[in-house]
Amino acid sequence: MAVRDGIGTTTFRFRPHGPGRFFVAAFLSFWLCGWLAGEIFALWVLWRLLGSGLATGQWTLPALLFLLVWLSLWSFGGAAALQQVLGALWSEDRLVLGADGSLVRQAHRGPFRRRRALHRRDLRCFDVRETGNGAGPLMAELAGRSLEITRLGSPSQRQEAADQLNRALGLQPLPEAPALASAREQPPAVAVLPAGWQELTPSFGSSLLVPDPALRRRHRLVIGLVNLVLWGLLALLLSGGSARPGFWGMGIPLALVALACGWAQVWMAFGRREWRLEPRGLVLQRRFGHRLRTLGQAGALELIELVDSDGDRSYRLQATRPPDPPLRVDDHATDPTSLRQLGAWLAARSHVPFEDRVPTEEQRRQQRRAAMERLRQQLDGSGRLGRWAARQLERAKEEGPGG
Numbered sequence: 001m002a003v004r005d006g007i008g009t010t011t012f013r014f015r016p017h018g019p020g021r022f023f024v025a026a027f028l029s030f031w032l033c034g035w036l037a038g039e040i041f042a043l044w045v046l047w048r049l050l051g052s053g054l055a056t057g058q059w060t061l062p063a064l065l066f067l068l069v070w071l072s073l074w075s076f077g078g079a080a081a082l083q084q085v086l087g088a089l090w091s092e093d094r095l096v097l098g099a100d101g102s103l104v105r106q107a108h109r110g111p112f113r114r115r116r117a118l119h120r121r122d123l124r125c126f127d128v129r130e131t132g133n134g135a136g137p138l139m140a141e142l143a144g145r146s147l148e149i150t151r152l153g154s155p156s157q158r159q160e161a162a163d164q165l166n167r168a169l170g171l172q173p174l175p176e177a178p179a180l181a182s183a184r185e186q187p188p189a190v191a192v193l194p195a196g197w198q199e200l201t202p203s204f205g206s207s208l209l210v211p212d213p214a215l216r217r218r219h220r221l222v223i224g225l226v227n228l229v230l231w232g233l234l235a236l237l238l239s240g241g242s243a244r245p246g247f248w249g250m251g252i253p254l255a256l257v258a259l260a261c262g263w264a265q266v267w268m269a270f271g272r273r274e275w276r277l278e279p280r281g282l283v284l285q286r287r288f289g290h291r292l293r294t295l296g297q298a299g300a301l302e303l304i305e306l307v308d309s310d311g312d313r314s315y316r317l318q319a320t321r322p323p324d325p326p327l328r329v330d331d332h333a334t335d336p337t338s339l340r341q342l343g344a345w346l347a348a349r350s351h352v353p354f355e356d357r358v359p360t361e362e363q364r365r366q367q368r369r370a371a372m373e374r375l376r377q378q379l380d381g382s383g384r385l386g387r388w389a390a391r392q393l394e395r396a397k398e399e400g401p402g403g
Contacts, residue, residue: 010168012095012161014138014153022089028085035078042071065250086110093150095161095169105149118147125171126162128155138162146337191344196330205351209275220268227265230258230291275329277350282319284327296327301343301354303336315358317343 046067081204086109094106103118124141126149137159138149150158164174193199196215237251267288273295284295298319306314315336318326330345332339334356347354350390359367374395379386 010097010098010164012097012165014093014150014157014161016088016091016152017154017157025085025088028081028088032078032081032085035074035081039071039074039078042067042074046071065237065254068229068233083109086112091152093152095149095165100318101169103165103169107150118142120169123171125173126165127173128159128162189368191348192341193345194341196338197342205276207277209277209346210272216268216272218344220265223261223265223268224305226269227261229257230261232252234258275346277346280351281348282350282352284319296321296324298327298352300352301329301346302326303343303354303356303358305358315339 046064049064049067069305090110092108094108096104096106098104099305101120103120103123105116105118107114107116118140123140126138126140128136128138137151138153138161140147140149153161162173164170196212198210198212200210202208234251236256237254271286271288273284273286276285278297281297281299282301283297286293286295296319298321300320301317302320303315306316308314314334315332317329317331317339319329320326330339330342340356343354343356346352376390379390379393
């Protein structure tokens with residue numbers, strides 16, 4: 001719903017839509033009742049263990065360590081479930097378009113509020129991202145990346161908001177956006193550097209493509225907090241002496257995990273993998289402090305789709321160097337858009353060929369038809385029961401998608 005006030009400010013409001021959210025909220029609310037009981041019981045046991053240890057000076061370290069890890073995971077799961085309940089019953093996303101062209105995104109989840117300003121100079125357009133199940137979230141295409149605005153509201157409401165925002169701000173929608181699902185070829189990727197990467201231009205030599213330092217600082221902070229907990233537990237374990245029961249069984253795995261996380265902290269602080277952008281070539285190198293090692297050189301890029309045993313799709317951008325194995329550039333679990341942008345940007349900067357090998361929806365339908373035809377031929381030659389099953393497949397094919 002779009003609301004305009006007397007001073008020219010337009011507010012787009014999106015709220016949960018559809019009856020299915022009530023079933024999700026009911027199930028998660030029932031689960032949260034059990035979660036709260038488990039959380040209270042675990043906190044009570046932890047309190048008793050801490051009180052007993054402070055009183056006697058003897059700590060039941062295996063039980064204490066297990067409770068701390070279990071409580072962390074259990075609390076995280078409860079917070080995620082509570083967020084889903086609030087999103088289904090008590091949530092609202094707002095886009096506030098000011099008379100001066102300023103744009104503010106507000107996300108309301110129960111009593112929690114979050115606000116973010118979008119700069120007009122960074123906006124390319126608004127669009128509704130197509131998914132396999134139909135219209136997806138409302139997206140803001142920024143310079144170099146895509147930002148999800150909301151998944152609330154109906155698909156028609158999100159599409160109408162995208163059209164109105166593009167008209168109000170004078171933005172051009174993405175070409176052929178409604179026809180992507182039926183297109184036989186992928187649209188040309190925009191050659192922009194997506195979020196998570198940064199180009200460095202040293203005083204001498206070629207330019208470097210490196211992971212975003214700000215993102216790496218956040219990762220380093222998270223790993224630092226994990227290291228603080230692990231090394232604190234290890235120190236607590238060592239303070240009790242090696243004669244305590246379960247010392248070696250608990251201490252060795254904990255020490256190995258702490259050493260691994262400690263090395264990850266050192267690597268995040270002093271090391272990185274980077275790409276050197278050469279004319280008609282890409283060079284992957286590893287930097288640790290002042291030491292530099294070349295890992296490989298490639299002359300082409302390709303974007304591929306990976307399918308696991310469950311049928312889930314993921315995407316990978318890699319640099320090819322036949323006959324050697326390709327070098328991985330980046331991965332994405334659900335959406336190849338940012339990988340397409342990165343591949344196009346690298347191809348434009350280094351003048352290397354870039355091939356998008358992710359199949360379109362039309363190609364997927366052709367693959368399914370070919371697989372069904374192979375199955376029908378196998379059934380037709382497997383006996384009387386197989387021929388009967390092949391006739392059922394032919395009948396379903398004649399009835400169309402519904403059959």
